[in-house]
Amino acid sequence: MSTRRSARLAASESKTTIASPAPSAPSAQRGRKRKAGTDAEPNGRITTPPPPTPTPSNVKLMVEPAAPGVATPPSKKPRAAAVDRLADSDITLATLLSPETSRVVTSKKVRARSPEASPTKKPMRDVFAPKVSETANILEEGNKFLISVDPRMRPLVENNHCRIFSPEGLAERVDPFEALCSGIISQQVSGAAAKSIKKRFIDLFYEDEESQSEDEEDDENVKKRPFPVPSQVVDVPLEKLRTAGLSQRKAEYVSGLAEKFVAGELSAQILANAPYEEVIERLTAVRGLGLWSAEMFACFGLKRIDVFSLGDLGVQRGMAAFVGRDIAKLKSKGGKFKYMSEADMKDLSDQFKPYRSLFMWYMWRVEETDISTME
Template sequence: MPIRRSARLSAAAEAEALPEAIPPPQPVAQKSRKRKAGPSNPGEGGGSPTTAPELAGPSTPNKRRTKARTAGPPPVTPTPGNAKLFGEPVALGTTPKPKPAAVRRLADPNATNATLLSPETSRVVASKEVEFLSPTKSSGMKPTTANILDEACAHLIKIDPRMEPLVKANHCRVFSPEGLAEKIDPFESLCSGIISQQVSGAASKAIKQRFVDLFDIPTQVTTGRRFPHPSQVAATKLETLRTAGLSQRKAEYVQGLAEKFVAGELSAQMLADAPYEEVLEKLTAVRGLGRWSVEMFACFALKRMDVFSVGDLGVQRGMAAFVGRDIAKLKASKAGKWKYMSEKEMEEIASRFAPYRSVFMWYMWRVEETDVSTME
């Protein structure tokens, strides 16, 4: 019993002495709140290294992130990797894309050199001025699909010898004999361009796959193609098109484009025969197709060899580096648009390489190692 009484008395004595030995928590909490609300740096003044950052965390990092979003120069028109969808007749699903057999025919740098397919019938549509050549028939001095890329590269090097290392180091497949042998459905190409706007390449591929899956279309054995006809897209409800992952606006754009083909305002034959200015005028009048989209379509799908885009940031950057500028320093125009080079200067430089400005543009992407392989 004495032992128990002694233990109780000791515990009571410790309990009475505890409020005096440990400081009350209220002053500490008030001090912490003042430190959080005050203007001084929470890392200064002897504060705890663990509590001070917690108190100050929500304010300072947010300010830094806000500055980072507004400080840098916004790109005007960057070069998206998914521009490849303009010129790649994709065989979706598990069916492998067949390799096109090279066909030797006359080529013209100022005309459409692609082999186009009718979007409704998949019939090959040839330009009225195209002449198919037999292996033994001489073409004289006219360029053909077999040698036009070589002639273009020789022209670029002749105009500016600095082009030679670029030409030797990079193969421009889009205008090569195998590239010119590809069969292009212009409706599919333009739809792919709309689908790819403002999304990543992987996302655009996934959306395109779901879009195609909305329609019961068997894969064609001969071409490997599997894409809906304009009449099918035009007859589909917007709500159904949106289930593929399209936004309301993109669904309207794709359906509006389909209606243009159904009405005959656009056709593969027109795109094969019309001069570039007419192609540019008719396609930029379609909702969802801006000038850059039409320029990429004309270059990578129609295989026109004298297209040049002054609004492409990758081309601007490459040209600035090509002429020896310090591309680390951005220049701002009076209009507030950040650029590496003005449109006027770009046009003046590129004009020397006509009628092969598309090829010149392709190599300007390569100057700064823009991933143009995904565009082919």
């Protein structure tokens, strides 16, 4: 998940978050020595880093619902979730599961009583401050806000359903340890390889059980076997972790992440309640998790509504197209910010506070939408 390159998304989202890219082609030289950090495809061939990618492909594996039976059943129309709590732009909106206990954790923002309340008056409803919206309505209200700031957002909003912040998406339970491990597994490999490696990683902790039928689909196998908890992972030697298809560095990263959870430096409760800056600081202190990885987890895993990544090339490219720049001409320009400067990205995105996560998500969709209607 460390790569910060994002290209035009090839397919529209199908009720999950964002589409996965096609697996990268295997190397033509079978005997070539593998570089550190690369992983093997399911067929045993070495995977080269996937082509310009896919912020989204890395994110998809990370945001799969945690634990069996807790995902919202698929439906043609988004269903209202059994969750309706006040939402602050600086707290976690996701319902988290404690990795070790599966205890449900939600943000416990300190409530402040309305100043109008007094002993002689009927107490008014406590509120979170600052209040953004109730979670059941946050997507609808966020979309209205984006359009009010810039009417060019309308076709993006009308043509793309952001499931992440929908009632359905917010009702899903996220195991932060599994989500972060999945992000590490996804680094520099194709979506198919990452999915296979994750399955084999989980299988390491069920070797004593009767093997599943070979005819059973991988997805079903993963769903039936809960993700290992941090205390289990720290007890497994790196050599054994590598048998799942992890590189040496990724094995170290996953083991190190588990140690952070076991030591209490990371937990579902901390991630639910900590201010955004603290969340980023704690995550980037983990080997294998850079700023971009932490931002993606904060947005897609913790479902914080006001996250924005200046370092994502796909977002930068989408923003440039959104304001009418010629992407084809800018493509050959050198430098990290070839489509739009960092300062311009910040100036534009700041207009959409406190819904920058939502704005960022739509920027990944710009090139899938007829932007001529925005002019």
